[in-house]
Amino acid sequence: MDSPKKPRRRSQEWFGRDGKQGFYYRSWLKELGTPHDMFDGRPVIGICNTWSELTPCNSSLRELAEHVKRGVYEAGGFPLEFPVMSLGETQMRPTAMLFRNLASMDVEESIRANPIDGVVLLMGCDKTTPSLLMGAASVDLPTLGLSAGPSLSGNWRGQPVGSGTGVIQMSEMVRAGGLKQEEFVEAEACMQRSKGSCMTMGTASTMASMVEALGLSLPENAAIPAVDSRRFRLAQLSGRRIVQMVHEDLRMSRILTRAAFENAIMANAAIGGSTNAVIHLQALAGRIGVQLSLDDWDRIGSRLPCLVDLKPSGRYLMEDFYYAGGLPAVLREIAPHLHLDAMTAGGRTLGEDIANAPCWNREVIRTAEEPFKPEAGIAVLRGNLAPDGAVIKPSAASPNLLRHRGRAVVFEDIEDMKARIDDEALDIDETCVMVLKNCGPRGYPGMAEVGNMPLPPKLLRRGITDVVRISDARMSGTAYGTVVLHVSPEAAAGGPLALVRDGDFIELDVPGRRLHLDVDEAELARRRAEWREPPRPTRGWAKLYVDHVQQAHLGADLDILVGGSGDTVGRDSH
Ligand code: FES
Numbered sequence: 001m002d003s004p005k006k007p008r009r010r011s012q013e014w015f016g017r018d019g020k021q022g023f024y025y026r027s028w029l030k031e032l033g034t035p036h037d038m039f040d041g042r043p044v045i046g047i048c049n050t051w052s053e054l055t056p057c058n059s060s061l062r063e064l065a066e067h068v069k070r071g072v073y074e075a076g077g078f079p080l081e082f083p084v085m086s087l088g089e090t091q092m093r094p095t096a097m098l099f100r101n102l103a104s105m106d107v108e109e110s111i112r113a114n115p116i117d118g119v120v121l122l123m124g125c126d127k128t129t130p131s132l133l134m135g136a137a138s139v140d141l142p143t144l145g146l147s148a149g150p151s152l153s154g155n156w157r158g159q160p161v162g163s164g165t166g167v168i169q170m171s172e173m174v175r176a177g178g179l180k181q182e183e184f185v186e187a188e189a190c191m192q193r194s195k196g197s198c199m200t201m202g203t204a205s206t207m208a209s210m211v212e213a214l215g216l217s218l219p220e221n222a223a224i225p226a227v228d229s230r231r232f233r234l235a236q237l238s239g240r241r242i243v244q245m246v247h248e249d250l251r252m253s254r255i256l257t258r259a260a261f262e263n264a265i266m267a268n269a270a271i272g273g274s275t276n277a278v279i280h281l282q283a284l285a286g287r288i289g290v291q292l293s294l295d296d297w298d299r300i301g302s303r304l305p306c307l308v309d310l311k312p313s314g315r316y317l318m319e320d321f322y323y324a325g326g327l328p329a330v331l332r333e334i335a336p337h338l339h340l341d342a343m344t345a346g347g348r349t350l351g352e353d354i355a356n357a358p359c360w361n362r363e364v365i366r367t368a369e370e371p372f373k374p375e376a377g378i379a380v381l382r383g384n385l386a387p388d389g390a391v392i393k394p395s396a397a398s399p400n401l402l403r404h405r406g407r408a409v410v411f412e413d414i415e416d417m418k419a420r421i422d423d424e425a426l427d428i429d430e431t432c433v434m435v436l437k438n439c440g441p442r443g444y445p446g447m448a449e450v451g452n453m454p455l456p457p458k459l460l461r462r463g464i465t466d467v468v469r470i471s472d473a474r475m476s477g478t479a480y481g482t483v484v485l486h487v488s489p490e491a492a493a494g495g496p497l498a499l500v501r502d503g504d505f506i507e508l509d510v511p512g513r514r515l516h517l518d519v520d521e522a523e524l525a526r527r528r529a530e531w532r533e534p535p536r537p538t539r540g541w542a543k544l545y546v547d548h549v550q551q552a553h554l555g556a557d558l559d560i561l562v563g564g565s566g567d568t569v570g571r572d573s574h
Contacts (some may be wrong), residue, residue: 072241
C-alpha cells in the first residue's frame with residue numbers, strides 16, 4: 001500500500017478496499033493469475049486496444065500490446081489490456097466517421113469506470129486515433145499514445161503504389177479505359193503488403209504525426225513501419241514511460257496546451273497533412289478545454305512550407321519518410337516557428353526531443369530554405385457560400401485553379417452524384433465547378449470522405465485531371481485535387497450550400513481566402529424560403545448523432561461531449 005506521503009492512486013479506490021468490496025475487485029482479477037502484490041498501490045496501466053480483424057490497419061496491435069506490457073512490468077506497473085470499439089476505415093458503412101464520437105464515448109467511459117491510473121492508447125486507422133484521444137482527454141489521466149505505424153511501401157510491377165492514392169489513380173485509369181479490370185484486381189495485394197496503416201501521408205499517418213507533434217507519444221511514433229522491430233522497441237519504452245508518467249502525475253491536460261496545438265498545426269503544414277486533422281484537432285481541443293478556432297489553422301499554419309515529398313502530393317511513402325529521419329527531422333527544420341518549451345510525454349521539452357534529430361535523405365525531407373512546396377498549410381476560406389468557413393489543402397491542388405470562377409454543376413447528394421457522374425450527357429467541362437450537397441455531419445450523416453468527387457469520364461479521356469470541387473464533405477487524406485471541403489454550415493443544416501443551383505457562378509480565390517456564390521441576396525432569400533430540411537434518422541445512434549452533432553468548423557463532436565468529466569471514481573456497487 002502507498003505510504004501516507006504519496007498521493008493515493010486512483011486504482012486504490014478499488015484494490016485498496018477492505019472487506020467485501022476489496023474482495024470483489026481483487027478476486028476476479030486473480031482469475032488472470034494475478035499475484036496479490038499487484039494490488040499494492042503500483043500504477044495500474046490500462047492498454048486501450050483497437051485491434052480488430054475488421055480494422056486490418058490495426059491488426060498488429062495485439063502483438064504491440066504485449067511489448068507495452070513488458071515495459072509496464074519492467075517499470076513496476078500492472079498492465080491491464082482492454083478493447084474498445086474499433087473503426088475500420090475501409091469496411092464500415094456508411095462511413096467510419098459516423099462512429100468516431102461513439103467510439104470516443106466507449107473510450108471515455110471504459111477508462112473512467114475502471115481501476116486505471118494511466119493509459120496507453122493503441123491506435124492506427126484513421127478514426128481510431130481521434131476517437132481514443134478525445135475519449136481519453138475527457139478523463140484526463142496520464143496518457144501515452146502509440147500508433148500501429150504504416151505498412152510497408154506498396155509495390156506493383158516495380159512501381160511504388162501508395163495506399164488510397166494508388167486506388168484513386170488506378171480507378172480513374174480503369175474509368176478512362178487505360179487499365180484492365182484484372183490488372184486493377186492484381187494491384188490490390190501489391191498495395192497493402194504488410195500489417196499497418198496506410199503508408200501515404202493520409203489521415204492515419206497525419207494523425208500519428210499529430211500525436212507526436214502534440215507531445216502525446218515518444219519521439220518517432222509517427223513513421224516507424226508497423227512491422228519494423230523498432231516499433232516494438234518503442235512499444236516497450238512506452239510501457240516503461242507511462243508508469244513514470246503516473247508517478248509524475250503528468251496528465252494529458254499538462255501536455256495538450258494551446259502551444260501543443262499550435263505546434264501540431266505547424267507540423268501538419270510541414271508534412272502536407274490531411275485536412276481531416278482540422279476536424280479531429282478541433283474536436284480534441286474542445287474536449288481538453290483549449291480555445292482553437294478554424295482561423296488558427298490559417299493564421300498559424302498556412303504560410304509554412306511543406307517539407308516532405310510524400311504521396312498523395314509527392315513521390316515517396318512513409319517507409320522512406322522514416323528512413324529519412326521521420327517527424328523529428330521535419331520538426332527540427334521548422335524549429336524556429338515551434339513552441340520548443342512545450343512539454344512532451346517523454347518528460348522533456350519538444351526542443352530537447354528534436355535538438356539533434358538527423359535527416360538522412362534530403363530528397364524525402366527538404367530544408368526550410370528549399371521546401372517541397374511553399375506556403376502549404378491548410379487555407380481557410382470564407383464568403384457567402386461558407387459563412388463559418390471551409391478548408392482547402394493548397395499543396396494538393398492545381399496551382400492554376402486556386403483562383404477560378406466557374407459555372408456550378410450541382411449534385412444534390414451522393415446518390416445523385418453517383419447516378420449522373422458517368423453520364424455522357426452531363427453538361428460539364430473543365431471550367432465548371434462541381435458542387436456536392438448534403439454530405440456534411442448531419443447530411444450524410446457522418447461527413448463521409450466523398451468531397452473529392454471522381455471526374456466525369458469524358459473529361460478524363462481528354463486528359464483533364466482536376467476540376468474545382470466544393471462540398472460539405474471531407475476528403476480522404478490520400479486524395480488530392482482542387483477540392484474545397486468542410487463547407488460550414490452544411491447544406492443539411494440550411495447553410496448557403498443548400499441554395500446553389502446548376503448554372504450559378506462560383507468564385508474561388510484561395511490567395512484571397514474567398515468562396516463566393518455569385519447570386520444576389522434577393523434570389524438567395526427566395527431559395528431559402530423554399531428550402532426544407534432533409535428527414536432526420538428516427539432511432540438509435542444515428543438519431544442521437546444527428547440531433548447533437550456540431551458543425552465541421554467546431555470539429556463535428558457531439559455538443560453533449562464537449563469538455564470532460566475528469567477521472568472521478570464512480571459509486572461502489574458491491
Ligand atoms: Fe486504415 Fe488507411 S484505411 S489507415
